[in-house]
Structures are given as structure tokens and as C-alpha cells.
Amino acid sequence: MTTTATIDSAAEPQTADIHARESLARESLAGLGREALRDRLTAAGVPERQLRMRVAQLWGWLYVRGATSFDAMTDVAKDLRATLAARYSLDRPQIVSEQVSVDGTRKWLLRLADGKDVETVYIPEEDRGTLCISSQVGCTLNCTFCHTGTQRLVRNLTAQEIVGQILLARDRIGDWPGAVPDDPTGLPSGERKITNVVLMGMGEPLYNFDNVREACAVAADGEGLSISKRRITLSTSGIVPEIPRWGDEAGTMLAISLHAVRDELRDELVPINRKWPIAELLDACRAYPGLSNAKRITFEYVMLKDVNDSIDDAKALVRLLKKIPAKINLIPFNPWPGAPYECSDWEQIEKFAEVVNRAGYASPVRSPRGRDIMAACGQLKSASLKQRASARLDEARA
Numbered sequence: 001m002t003t004t005a006t007i008d009s010a011a012e013p014q015t016a017d018i019h020a021r022e023s024l025a026r027e028s029l030a031g032l033g034r035e036a037l038r039d040r041l042t043a044a045g046v047p048e049r050q051l052r053m054r055v056a057q058l059w060g061w062l063y064v065r066g067a068t069s070f071d072a073m074t075d076v077a078k079d080l081r082a083t084l085a086a087r088y089s090l091d092r093p094q095i096v097s098e099q100v101s102v103d104g105t106r107k108w109l110l111r112l113a114d115g116k117d118v119e120t121v122y123i124p125e126e127d128r129g130t131l132c133i134s135s136q137v138g139c140t141l142n143c144t145f146c147h148t149g150t151q152r153l154v155r156n157l158t159a160q161e162i163v164g165q166i167l168l169a170r171d172r173i174g175d176w177p178g179a180v181p182d183d184p185t186g187l188p189s190g191e192r193k194i195t196n197v198v199l200m201g202m203g204e205p206l207y208n209f210d211n212v213r214e215a216c217a218v219a220a221d222g223e224g225l226s227i228s229k230r231r232i233t234l235s236t237s238g239i240v241p242e243i244p245r246w247g248d249e250a251g252t253m254l255a256i257s258l259h260a261v262r263d264e265l266r267d268e269l270v271p272i273n274r275k276w277p278i279a280e281l282l283d284a285c286r287a288y289p290g291l292s293n294a295k296r297i298t299f300e301y302v303m304l305k306d307v308n309d310s311i312d313d314a315k316a317l318v319r320l321l322k323k324i325p326a327k328i329n330l331i332p333f334n335p336w337p338g339a340p341y342e343c344s345d346w347e348q349i350e351k352f353a354e355v356v357n358r359a360g361y362a363s364p365v366r367s368p369r370g371r372d373i374m375a376a377c378g379q380l381k382s383a384s385l386k387q388r389a390s391a392r393l394d395e396a397r398a
Contacts (some may be wrong), residue, residue, distance in 0.1 A: 026177070028091040028113075029084075030062060030167055031160035033218050044083050050278050054080070056223075063224030066176035086216065092168040093118075093161065104186030110168065112137075112161055116154055116204055120165045122194070129188045130196040131164045135212050136203025141237050143270050145259070145302055145341055147332060156208040162173065162215035166225060168196060177305075196234045200255070206239035206246060213250045220252075229253070235300065240276035240284045247289035254288055255298040255329075256281065261316040269308075278320065285324055296325040303352070304343035316353035321361070328356050328363040361398050 009315040029040060036157075037055050046054050057076055061067040070076070070085040089093075093110035100106050106122040121132040138153035139146075169225065174181030175193040187193050197219060199205040205212045214236070219227045234246060247254070260266035266273040273281075285297050299321065303309050319327070330353055333343040349365055356363035 003204055006251055020021050024084065026087060026089040028089045028160070028164075028391075029058065030068075030090045030092055031158075031163035031215075031218070031335065032157065033214055034059065036160075040088060044080075044087055046080070057298070059224055061219075062167075062176070063218070063221070066170055066179070068092075068171070078146050092171065095168070098172070100183075101349075106172070108168065108172070110165065112157075117156065117279055118161075120169060120201060124173075124186050124188055124193070126189060128190075128195040129175075129193045131166060131197060132198050132201050133162060133204055134201030135162060135199055135205040135208045139203050140207065141270070141272055143237065143257070145261075145339070146305060151202075153203075156211055157203070159211040159214035159218070161220045162212060164224075166194070166197065166219060166227075170373045194227070195196050196231045196233070198235065200233070200235040200256075204237055205234050206242040209242055209246070212394045213246075216252055230295070233298065237270050238276050238281045239271050239272070240280050244287055244289060245282040247291075247363050251290060253284075253295065255300055256285060258299045258317075259302050259304075259318055261313055265308060269304075280321060291325055293325045296327050297327055298327045300329050300331060302331045303349050304333050304340040305344045305348075307341060307343040309348050309352055311351060311355060314352045318356060318359040318361070326361060328361050330356075330363055330365045332365065 013057075015390055017139045027040075027043060027130070032040070034055055039049055040278060041054050041058070041190050042048075057073065061073045061076075065072070067073060068090050068173050070081045073081055076084075092354075093112055096109040096111050098108050099107065108120045109117055111122060113115050115138045118134040118137055119347070120134060123130045123132065128320060136156050138151040140153040161170075169178055171191070172182075173193045174184075177376055181187060182314055188195070199212060216229075217235075219225050219232060220229050229250075229251075229252045233253040234250070235257060236243065236246075237257045243254070246252075247252065257270060258281075259269050260273075261278070263277045266278060285291075288297060291297065301308075301317065305340075306335075319370065330349060332349060333341055334342065335341075340362075353365055
């Protein structure tokens with residue numbers, strides 16, 4: 001049975017409206033990079049000679065301690081705190097709803113300052129916690145197996161909005177020094193609750209290259225959130241020209257949404273393949289900066305019954321990836337209303353995995369997580385839209 005905790009701003013409409021108006025009037029500093037913080041401090045009247053120190057102070061409070069109020073910044077002069085509070089806020093994205101799956105997966109529907117919504121998912125395990133974040137509102141790729149792909153692209157997220165998802169998640173699960181989570185059930189046993197970040201939520205991150213790169217730089221900064229680049233993974237459907245650039249400029253781990261071994265099938269499943277077919281995509285992967293056995297590319301392969309799951313497909317996959325340091329994630333298809341596919345039978349998935357394993361590739365079968373709250377791979381966004389629309393209809397009838 002699903003446990004659902006809903007944090008609905010409509011529960012106290014007058015308070016929520018006042019807060020929303022105040023937030024719109026005051027830009028949030030939470031999620032900004034160092035240069036942007038420097039600009040805001042300059043605008044607030046901080047003298048040039050103090051800027052480096054003040055940026056370092058704010059950086060520590062925002063990204064080491066997770067401050068949500070300027071009053072907490074005890075080593076910042078009181079008059080400066082008052083000036084900053086008058087001009088800015090430390091707001092995160094607004095939580096519209098929070099759902100907790102029976103397996104501990106948590107999904108947040110988040111509202112941005114302009115009223116647009118995105119979803120963020122946290123997947124806890126005993127020894128790690130993975131945060132799946134979005135890079136766009138909607139998506140433009142129309143991958144036929146992905147529910148998110150049925151939504152039109154609205155806009156790119158800013159770097160601040162991308163980082164804001166990490167801050168919000170750390171707030172909710174108590175992942176700041178000295179913080180105690182409201183509900184520790186199912187959280188990792190280690191000190192850090194978010195150990196990995198994956199750009200596998202809504203959107204194609206390489207179509208929002210600059211903002212995603214800036215957000216990853218903030219996340220990886222060793223004096224702040226300090227998430228190693230080896231624990232940040234960008235997943236792309238195959239924007240070939242941007243892959244080597246991403247390796248040069250960002251240097252995170254890379255995942256490729258492959259899902260087919262023949263162009264005619266991948267043209268259907270991942271339509272961007274018509275522009276950059278499999279051979280070009282794999283050439284870009286072989287040239288990915290820093291590629292090695294210690295820095296392998298992950299190839300994601302969704303298992304679709306009688307579509308791409310034959311033993312011949314498995315053998316062809318092995319041939320395609322020859323000489324690429326790689327890991328292959330086999331993903332049981334996560335169904336959604338009206339989906340044109342079915343998940344492969346478990347016995348067939350195991351046979352497929354055996355072929356890949358025998359060829360020397362690690363090929364874990366990704367256990368579906370958060371299916372009961374539509375938080376699994378390929379399920380984001382649409383269910384929340386449907387739930388909200390249904391709620392509005394119920395209210396109208398009442």
C-alpha cells in the first residue's frame with residue numbers, strides 16, 4: 001500500500017498567497033553559483049573589498065549548512081543580514097505534493113516561481129541514496145516508451161532551479177549537518193543521505209547544456225554540496241555533438257538511453273535517432289573524454305516484450321558495444337496508462353542478461369522503484385497532472 005504525504009499549498013490559501021507574492025518580490029539566492037552570488041551582493045551594496053569573504057560566508061550557509069533563513073547566518077553582520085532579507089529570500093521550489101512509495105521511494109511535485117511544475121524522485125538504499133532530478137519542464141524528444149515524452153516542452157530549467165531540487169530534497173530527508181529527518185524509515189545508514197545525483201528526470205539535459213553544466217558545478221563544488229563528479233550522472237537520448245563537449249566541460253559520468261540495436265527500431269523508440277543514428281552515437285561515446293574502465297559509460301536498455309528483448313538483440317548489443325568501457329542497465333518497462341508496450345517476461349530478461357554477462361559486461365537488472373506512485377523510470381510528470389486535474393474536478397463537483 002502506498003503511503004502518501006501531501007503538502008498542498010491550497011490548504012491555507014490566504015497564507016500561501018501572501019507567501020507567494022512575497023517570494024515573487026524577492027529573488028531567492030538558494031541555488032545560485034559563486035558569480036551570481038557576487039552580483040547579488042554587489043547589488044545589495046557590499047563593498048568590493050568584502051565581496052570574496054561575503055560570498056564564501058553565504059556559500060557555506062547555503063551549501064554546507066542548508067540555511068533557510070538569513071537570521072541563521074550568525075557570522076554575517078546583522079545589518080547585512082537585514083539588507084539581504086529585505087531584497088532576497090532563500091526559498092526552494094514549492095512542494096505541491098510529496099508521495100512515499102511502499103519501497104521508500106519519495107516523489108515531490110514541485111512548483112517553480114512562474115507556476116510551472118516539475119517532479120523530483122529520491123531512491124534510498126541501504127548504502128546510498130540517489131536523487132533523480134529534472135532539467136526541463138516537459139520534454140521534446142517524444143520517446144514512445146516514456147510517459148514524460150508525451151508532454152510538450154514548456155521551457156528549460158535555470159541552473160538555480162536544478163540545484164534547488166537538491167536543496168529541497170536535502171531539507172526533506174534531513175541531509176544537512178545536525179538535521180534530523182521527520183521520518184528516517186528506509187533512509188541510508190550512512191551520514192550522507194543523498195550520495196548520487198542523476199539527471200534522468202524530466203527533459204533532455206543536453207538541450208539545456210549551459211544551465212545543467214552550471215548546476216553540476218555547484219553540486220560538485222568541494223566547499224559546498226560536495227557531490228563528486230563520479231557520483232553525478234547525466235543521461236542523454238543521444239545529442240551527439242554535445243557529448244564530447246559535456247565530457248570536456250563538465251566531466252561527470254555519462255549514461256546513454258540506447259534501448260535498441262537497430263536504427264529502424266530506435267527511430268521509433270527514440271526518434272532523435274533519425275538525426276543521429278546508432279553508429280554516430282557510439283562513435284561519440286568511444287571518444288568521450290576520460291573514458292576508461294574506471295569511468296565507464298552506462299547504457300540504458302528498457303526491456304519491451306517482443307520488441308527488443310530477443311536473444312539475437314542481446315548478442316547484437318554485445319557486438320555494438322565492443323571496445324567501449326561500459327555497464328548495461330536493463331530496465332524492466334514501467335507501465336503507464338495507454339502505454340503501447342508491455343514489460344518483457346522476467347524469464348526473458350534473465351536470459352537476455354545472461355548473454356550480456358557472459359560477454360564480460362556488468363548488466364544489472366534495475367529493480368523497479370516507486371511504481372505505485374508513478375515515480376519509476378519513464379513515468380514522471382503525467383500522473384501528477386492527472387491527479388491534480390482529478391482533484392480540481394472533484395472540488396468543482398463539491
